Amino acid sequence: MMESDLMSAALSATKAGGEKTMQYYKSGLDVTIKNDGSPVTQADQESHKVICKILNETGVPIISEEGKVWADVPPQYWLVDPLDGTKDFIAANDEFTINIALVKEGHPVLGVIYAPALGEIYYASKSQSAWMEIGTEKTQLTERSAPKSLTMFSSRFHESEKSTLFAERYNVNCVVPMGSALKYARLAAGQANIYPRFVGTSEWDTAAGQAILECCGGGIIDLTTGQRMLYGKKNWRNNNFIAFGAESDPGDFMGEIA
16 A cells, blocks of 8 residues: 555544544543553543544554554554543643554654644655644645744643753753643644653654654654664553754753753
C-alpha cells in the first residue's frame, strides 16, 4: 500500500475516533482506573474500536493503548492512542487528542494528531510534508518560526519538580501548561521552543508527535541515550526526553537536572 493510502487511512481513522469521543464528551461518563493508575473511559474504548476497524483494512498490525499486549514487535505497525489526555477529557478543557503513527523499524514515519474539541488536526509524513488544518484553513508546516523569548510547554496534569528546575536552569521566559499530544503539534506550529518531560510516558503518547516534528525540522531526543527517540522498547515505555521545534538545538538543554 502506498504512503498516500496509508495517510488517507490514518486521517480517516483519527477523525472517526475524534467523532466517537465527542459523542461522550461532557456527558458525565463513568471512569475506570487501570492497573497503571491512569484513567480510562468508554470514550477511550469506543474510539479504539472505530479506529481499528478502519486501520485493519490496511493489513498493517495495530498496537493500541486499549488493545492487546504484543510480546513481539512487528517491523511495521500502527501505534495508536485512541484518546490521549483522558484527564483533560474528564476535566472538559478541550485539550485531548487522538494520535495515530506508522512506525517502521523503530522510527515513526507518519503521524496524525487530532484535537476534535478544538477542530485542529496535524499530520505529516516524509513524502507529503507536514500540515495543519484548523476548521477549513489548511496550512503547510515548514520549519515555523518559534518564539524569540524561550517558551516551554509543560504538562497540565503530569508535571514534576525537575520541570521547574529545568525552567530555572535554562532561564525559560514563559511556561505554558498544555494537555496531551497537542504540545507536540503546537511545537511543530511554532508556538513554543521546547517541551521537556521527566514523568513517564508510553510510546503511543509520543510517536505521532515525533513524526510531525521531524517533518518540520524538530524532533524528540531520548535523555537516556542522547539520540532520536526509538520505538518498540520493552513495555512500550519511553525514557525522559526533550521535544523541540525547528529553531531549537536540543544540545543546548541536555545538562543533568538533579
